[in-house]
Amino acid sequence: MIPELGHFSLIVALFLATTLGVLPILGAARNNSVLMGVARPLAYGQMLLIGVAFATLANAFLSNDFSVLYVAQHSNSQLPGQYRFAAIWGGHEGSLLLWAFFLSVWTAAVAAFSKHLPEEMVARVLGVMGMISVGFLLFMLFTSSPFERLLPAAADGRDLNPLLQDPGLVIHPPMLYMGYVGFSVAFAFAISALLGGKLDATWARWSRPWTTVAWVFMTIGIALGSGWAYYELGWGGWWFWDPVENASFMPWLLGTALIHSLAVTEKRGAFKSWTVLLAIAAFSLSLLGTFLVRSGVLTSVHSFASDPKRGIFILSFLVLVIGASLLLFAWRAPKVGLGGKFDMVSRESLLLSNNVLLSVASASVFIGTLYPLFMDALGYGKLSVGAPYFEAVFVPLMVPMVFLMGLGPLARWKKMSVPDLARRVRWAFGSALVLAVLLPLLMGKFLSLESNKWSPMIVLGLLMAFWVIATLVVSLRQRWAGQGRFMQRVRAQSLSYYGMQVAHLGVALFIIGVTLVKGYETERDLRMNVGDTVVAGGYEFRFNGVTESQGPNYVAGVGHVSVSRDGHLVTELEPEKRQYNVSGMPLTEAAITTGVFRDLYVSLGEPIPEAEGAWAVRVYIKPFIDWIWAGCLLMGLGGILAVSDRRYRIHKKAVTLQGAAA
């Protein structure tokens, strides 16, 4: 009976969501406070009901209820507990339920933390989110309910895809989904501002912290996914420009543009229409991401077979959402005006250029990802767009972007003289350039490579990273300079300022990581007999053979590789080749020793049949690769700092004070 309870609460949730999508918006239009007042209770009720549905499914997984079709398809009694829980989002139906659940959580959060907002605004925002929820609940109930029964019940389940049986995959999808769904809040704020016809700076101020939080989730989510690909797919790469990765990267790029343009709209009242358009586009790309990943239309390293009929539903939903919001935009935007004026060279114009570059970058990823789909649909045959395309387009766009990123925080609002700006950054640029040119000369020795490698791309990458760091130092010096106690001035700067700088520093670390790992990595694929050694990057890898070992739900061949440097043992690596009992699927589990300056990475290829005990082995040295993820974490931390800024809490205090006075 319990799964039926889950199904039933989804149906009730659909009714609540429909009411939420209609009544409060009507109320806001007619200025009827009774109708507007139902928004909050409905939002809480919706979260409760979808939460019950989610808990029901979780219960079915944890108690191995194989009479539920979805559980039988994605779990198995041998599966360890934490993976049985993670298996909830291991397939299409459960992922959707997670999506809908997070949407209801965000809706309830907006309801709870919007006490200081005008009543019409809250009603409209919650109403718009209710409508999105209706779309997803309908989709789930009509095409993909996770509660469908399998009668008679299966004796055991088909097991979770072994690639997903990994701690990283327990948290990666929820993080990413929190980000995807979080952009719906920015979208809802933009739409309700359009509906209300009041597009002043206030809507930007209200939606800013929400957008930043969503962006933080997304940043961390993407970083986790990239880390998972690095250690789980066994090829040692961290980004493959795979359609599923691109699907999350496109909304991230636009989301990044959005948080910057929201800042301008809030502070200067400029780019009003542009910001609204970005909010619509970022959420549309989030929906498109769901569509791409879940419809199975794209060939990808991790697209799991699913039903194309569902794709049509999401596609129609997508067309409806984008079409309706663009129509609304076209109708209302002429009234909005462009907002505050600014000069050719000013912080506004720098941010605008950055916005344009980020949007163009997002568009170029879009074209590369969907081009094969369009060509196939038009009957030009099947083709694929390779990673070199993305690199060829992306680098030329990101170089000016990062250059402007250094200038932005130093430039003044409204108007700025070019010579003045140039004078302020000349030392920063000079020192970044000198370091970037000289550092690669020392790199070869530092990383114990056979030869020194100096290439223009490495210099360019380092120049970008050092430029960001140097301008950051210039900006800090400016802010901290002056009379009085130093610590006082340090504390006087706002948290959102530090947040921005931390996030920008994250970008710099990221660039360093990407540049150095691409420039100096060593990759050896080779055949190793027992006792063979290979030297890479100053380390000696000795292959001591493979033994068999039993895991909870798999059998593994465990390779033994001892790594030494200058005759001293550094570490023992034990890469595995697993064979999962239920699915019979083989899986390569790489062994990695992480370090600040380099990762040692060994993975097993396949046994070589003719030679006793010999294996094909991959031996990689990845210098500075962890800087990539450290950079992403810093970006996320920057976002968290920015939303912890005092001014977002002042509202609440002001409200309490007013309440006390009244």
Add this chain to the structure above:
Amino acid sequence: MKPRQKRALYIVVALAAVGLAVMLVLNALKDNVSLYFTPTQVYNKEAPQGRSFRIGGLVEEGSMKREGDGLTVHFVITDLKKSLPVVYRGILPDLFKEGKGVVAQGKMEADGVMHAAEVLAKHDENYMPPEAADALKKAGTAASSPASAPAVK
């Protein structure tokens, strides 16, 4: 500058930027798109010479041979009508198996063998790469369950 001139300047700069971006995209697409062919199409000489392309099909049963270095692998990709020999140096993906679906990317050399730079097999045992499924469908051999289809001798 008068406001009108300024606006004109903005528009010109914006158009130039968009034009540049479009050029960049088109140029990169031209060089990095790889077309996909079936073994029958390759047999009919429809595939380009000296340019990288993709081919999909099944790994023919009993066709896999390893050279002494342990890393160079020879195998045959078939759509059960026509087949194409492939050579690849490197570590094969986990799910590469005789009789299963595969996609290879590489160039045809003068020896009539495809020198693959990349070999892909899907992560799901039950799942065919769409290109491989498509090749079997085009060759009219899809009726027999492709995953367990016997290789043509």
